[in-house]
Amino acid sequence: MSIVTGELSALGWAAIGISLTVLFVVIREFGIAVLETATSWFLGAFNPGVLPRSKPVSGPKWRFPNGLVIQRFTDGRASSAKWREYGSVYRLWSGPHPEIVITTPKDFKHFGSDANDHGKPHNMNFGWYVGQVLGQCLGFQNGQEWVRMRKIFDPTFTHSAAVTRIETVDSAARKYVERLPRLATSTSDKSFTLSLGEAFTKFPYFLTASTIYGPMTEAEEDDLWRITQIRSALSLYLFSGGPYRFATASWLFDRGAVRRLRDFERQWEDFNARIVQTRRARGENPPIIGYWEQYEGGIMTLPELLQTLDELLIFNLDVITHVITWCITLIADHDHVKQELIDEVATNQHDLLQYLTKSDTHLHRCFAESMRIRPFTIFTPGEYSNEVKNFNGVLVKPGTQILLDVLAINVRNPFWGTNSETFNPSRLKNIKSSDLRYNLHSFGIGSRKCMGQYVASHIVKALVLHLFREYNVVLADGAQAGGSYDVDKSGWTPKAGGYLQLTKR
Numbered sequence: 001m002s003i004v005t006g007e008l009s010a011l012g013w014a015a016i017g018i019s020l021t022v023l024f025v026v027i028r029e030f031g032i033a034v035l036e037t038a039t040s041w042f043l044g045a046f047n048p049g050v051l052p053r054s055k056p057v058s059g060p061k062w063r064f065p066n067g068l069v070i071q072r073f074t075d076g077r078a079s080s081a082k083w084r085e086y087g088s089v090y091r092l093w094s095g096p097h098p099e100i101v102i103t104t105p106k107d108f109k110h111f112g113s114d115a116n117d118h119g120k121p122h123n124m125n126f127g128w129y130v131g132q133v134l135g136q137c138l139g140f141q142n143g144q145e146w147v148r149m150r151k152i153f154d155p156t157f158t159h160s161a162a163v164t165r166i167e168t169v170d171s172a173a174r175k176y177v178e179r180l181p182r183l184a185t186s187t188s189d190k191s192f193t194l195s196l197g198e199a200f201t202k203f204p205y206f207l208t209a210s211t212i213y214g215p216m217t218e219a220e221e222d223d224l225w226r227i228t229q230i231r232s233a234l235s236l237y238l239f240s241g242g243p244y245r246f247a248t249a250s251w252l253f254d255r256g257a258v259r260r261l262r263d264f265e266r267q268w269e270d271f272n273a274r275i276v277q278t279r280r281a282r283g284e285n286p287p288i289i290g291y292w293e294q295y296e297g298g299i300m301t302l303p304e305l306l307q308t309l310d311e312l313l314i315f316n317l318d319v320i321t322h323v324i325t326w327c328i329t330l331i332a333d334h335d336h337v338k339q340e341l342i343d344e345v346a347t348n349q350h351d352l353l354q355y356l357t358k359s360d361t362h363l364h365r366c367f368a369e370s371m372r373i374r375p376f377t378i379f380t381p382g383e384y385s386n387e388v389k390n391f392n393g394v395l396v397k398p399g400t401q402i403l404l405d406v407l408a409i410n411v412r413n414p415f416w417g418t419n420s421e422t423f424n425p426s427r428l429k430n431i432k433s434s435d436l437r438y439n440l441h442s443f444g445i446g447s448r449k450c451m452g453q454y455v456a457s458h459i460v461k462a463l464v465l466h467l468f469r470e471y472n473v474v475l476a477d478g479a480q481a482g483g484s485y486d487v488d489k490s491g492w493t494p495k496a497g498g499y500l501q502l503t504k505r
């Protein structure tokens, strides 16, 4: 069968028709709960994901139509608390695939012992539609394919490459902050109000884009933003699963979703080809030129290139915006933390560039502490080991996806003491980095660690530095008691929502 021509044999159509009729009758007669229980029983009957001699592993019931993907992504915080009842190691489902969750530093350390050899399951267990969007990007590759691609993209994002660009990042942040009043949602005497989501999304995006494309014109930025909106609208199909897990079912149930995907692919290719053409015409050599040459030289395919550019820019937009909005919100809401930052910036104003690159500063601790208590996903995207992993008698089969409950490690972990939910950057002052390795998860572990960590941390820190240096920043509507802040769930990460009030210093 071809998804393009829609050819399907009569037998194929009959099989699909019968399956759908049976599904419809079962759901109508007995309700969705019966289907969920039957599927859970069927999938769990052979204790999948673990060896036959393993201690049995339990977990929440499979949910229609997708296992527990929605619960772990969009409702991760509540799910992490609820699923503690299944013990320190339990099983989730991504469609028909078992995924094992670990929650203790001891199991994290054991899992991490071969982290340089970890792999990613096919399409990260999300099925066909995700595979079409990101299946060939760097972060989804394994083995020699991954080594080949990481070698191509890595040089742009190393620590030394990021340090070389620090002046550009600093001056972009300074200019952006100076021009913030134009984004005001309301203005009074000496202060103005900003929407967190609206004010801090485009800045990290265009700065990351210029790392790849070189300086961009306003028209190029507008064009990139327009295509990004088309791609972001596809997120709906990435995580909702169901028919989108299968090529035929997507085509049968929602041809529009497939058409929109193909339309995005065309526009994304055209945009990148245009950028290459203009840079070449001007004799410029930003990283995109090197990537494009690898494609033209047959070292990398066009889908590998375009999907990795999507991963670096579009897919990561929600991640970096998440980190920025929480870092700003938490500093703004803690007066003593804010004052310490302002004092530290004043002490370092003779060499702000050097200050931005350091990791033994209060600024850096604010960044790390905000990621500790507000991680961008409560459950890691996951990876697998090629060895049997023994988590206290639960023997996980090689190749089974293993997830980390980040809140269990970063917050509920006894290592962080009784006030572990409080935002207190100074707590990181006297902890050795070797002690943090399995008690804090932020950029991942081993060879699959975040490739953009240095670029991202400079962008976040430069923006925070100039924002708090230039303005007195407070939460416009005030935090509720117990730190329950507005959460913006419009993207795939739970970003801080609400408004800030800024008064020029």
Ligand code: HEM
Residues within 6 Å of the ligand: 138, 139, 140, 150, 208, 311, 312, 313, 316, 319, 320, 323, 371, 376, 380, 381, 382, 383, 442, 443, 444, 445, 447, 448, 449, 450, 451, 452, 453, 455, 456, 457
């Ligand atoms: C502060 C913001 C960011 C955070 C907290 C973050 C975090 C992470 C984490 C935890 C992983 C591992 C995911 C896994 O376990 O599968 C990862 C992978 C990755 N990140 Fe980031 N990331 C950030 C920003 C970025 C940016 C801006 C880029 C691109 C410029 C980027 C590029 C990547 C890539 C390519 C990978 C896959 C690496 C591989 O598999 O070899 N990240 N990131």
